[in-house]
Amino acid sequence: MQASMVLIFLCFIPFYANAGVYKWVDANGQTHFGDRPPAKAASSEVAVKAAPASVDAVARERHLKMTEFLEQLQEERKARQAADTQVEERAAKRAEVCRKLQARLKFLASVSTFYNLNDQGERVFVNEAENARIRADFRQKVKRTCGNE
Incomplete structure (x- = not known):
């Protein structure tokens, strides 16, 4: 209907x-x-006759410039969006690395002493000064990478 x-x-x-x-x-x-x-x-x-639609050269040139301008703006917007996406991806990767480093730092705080393996595969425990140096070095690495401890 x-x-x-x-x-x-x-x-x-x-x-x-x-x-x-x-x-x-x-x-x-x-x-x-x-x-x-x-x-x-x-x-x-x-009887009314409609005037034919005519586009003069100035209007055509203005339209062409406006189209070029809009295309340029669109390209700039795409470039900005791509750059923003890269920044966001880098920030996400850095946040993930920092999260892992923070977890490892927390684990290192719970370990009483560290050891190295010798040529025979046996554990050789390090002294207290070496333990303190390992923890301090790792805290510095976290601070450099993440900006905090």
Whole structure:
């Protein structure tokens, strides 16, 4: 039902679009124009010719410059978005590295002493001074990488 109403409406659009322009003179001698003829005055239909759409060279040049400008803005926006994406990716990687370093630092605090393996694969425990140096070096690494301990 709605489709048929729309179809009927679309059929009448050309008649409405081509509605005439009427000209009449009132009792005071003033000339009037309208899209409907007046009820109490004699009128005549006026043929109105639409001016052809012409684009001059200046308008064409302005349009071309505007298009180039918009394309340049779009390219700059894409470049900024790519740079922002890279910054975000680097920040995410750094945050992940820092998270792992913080976890390792916490683990190192729970270890009582460290050892090295010798050529035979046996554990050789380090002294307290070496333990303190290993912890301090690792804290410095975390501080350099993450900016805090």
